[in-house]
Amino acid sequence: MEIVGCPRQTPMQKQRFVTAFHRNALRNTTIVFLISLLQTGPVRAAEAKIWEDFSGDKAFAHVQRLVDFGPRPAGSDALEKSRTYIEEQLRRYGWNTRRxxxxxxxxxGKTHFVNLIAQFGAQKKAASPVFLLCTHYDTKVFDTIRFVGANDGGSSTGLVLELARVIGQHPTLAGKVELVFFDGEEAFEQFSDTDGLYGSRYFARHLQGSGAKQFRGGLLFDMVGDRSLGITLPNDSPADMARDIFAAAEALKLRSYFTYLGRDLIDDHVPLNGIGIPTLDVIDFDYPWWHTADDTTDKVSGSSLQIVGSIALYYLSEIALK
Incomplete structure (x- = not known):
């Protein structure tokens, strides 16, 4: 039998036809497979474990850069250089910062302070952030020692900058977060109602009321780079947040690095909790070099920053903002 109007094919021509047919079929199958990979790519990206993207080394590099500016007390030229550096890094990661x-x-006497507040992207119609990630970036002023605050002021700032980089790669998550770098956390003499926590108190005063209701919670980071890491949550930590951060640490098999301090602590979380924003102070207060000239970068570890950053990202993506 043959098709009318078509010339009879020789055996060789038939073999060539069959071979070409199989080649085309294989090529088409390959194309379909590649298209399916492209289509499923975004889904797989969305399922990525964001906490694995955090780099303790990158966070430590920020710490080193800040320490290179020297002591950074409120009102100093070195702190202004730090501000500029922080703003530049955030801009690179897609965050818009206001002073x-x-x-x-x-x-x-009268002292000039500047908090840095950053939100992701430039879309005016984007949803308002609902969660705060905070740190202080100043160092305590001393007249008798050179205090560069590698851990106290440096480590948490480096950590939040690296969190900004990682979170910025996930726009939906980033849109839910506001970053705050507090100036003036350190007291000039001794913590009191009028000395210390200048930045967080000012921020809270201008946010209280309807503004505070926007935020469902916050994490404050302070002294998180100690080589011998042991995060000590204050007793005044919001109970449900402490439970969840412990759960995040447990999920990553890092629970041994977290415990309770055994007492309350005066830090930038206090004014935020005071206006109704549940805020957890993630701090390692068991630090022998606190407020000494020996708080230098050799006491800080990228591995410790890696631990805290990974747990924070797991907590945010899998619990608090899921």
Whole structure:
């Protein structure tokens, strides 16, 4: 039998036809397979474990850069250089930063302070952030020692900058987060109602009321780079947040690095909790070099920053903001 109007094919022509047919079929199958990979790519990316993207080495590099500016007390030129550096890094990662500047009376006279507040992207119609990630970036002023605050002021700032980089690669998550770098956490003399926590108090005063209701919670990071890491949550930690951060640490098999301090602590989380934003102070207060000239980068470890950063990202993506 043959098709009318078509010439009879020789055996060789038939073999060539069959071979070409199989080649085309294989090529078409390959194309379909590649297209399916492209189509499923975004889904797989969305399922990526975001906490695995955090780099302790990158966070440590930020710490080193900040320490290179020297002591960074409120109102100093070195702190202004730190501000510029922080703003530049955030801009690279897709965050828009605004300066919240103010002047306060201190035991050393009127002092100029600047909080840095960052939100992701430039879309005016984007949903408002609902969660705060905070740190202080100043160092305590001393007249008798050179205090560069590698861990106290440096480590948490480096960590939040690296969190900004990683979170910025996930726009949906980033849109839910506001970053705050507090100035003036350190007291000039001794913590009191009028000395210390200048930045967080000012931020809280201007947010209280309807503004505070926007945020369902926050994490404050302070002294998180100790080579001998042991995060000590204060007793005044919101119970449900402490439970969840412990759960995040447990999920990553890092629970042994987290415990309770055994007492309350005066830190930047206090004003935020005071206006109704449940905020957890993630801090390692068991640090022998606190407020000494020996708080230098050799006491800080990228591995410790890796641990805290990974747990924070797991907590955010899998629990708090899922």
């Amino acid at each position: 919240q500047a103010y002047t306060e009376d201190t035991p050393r």
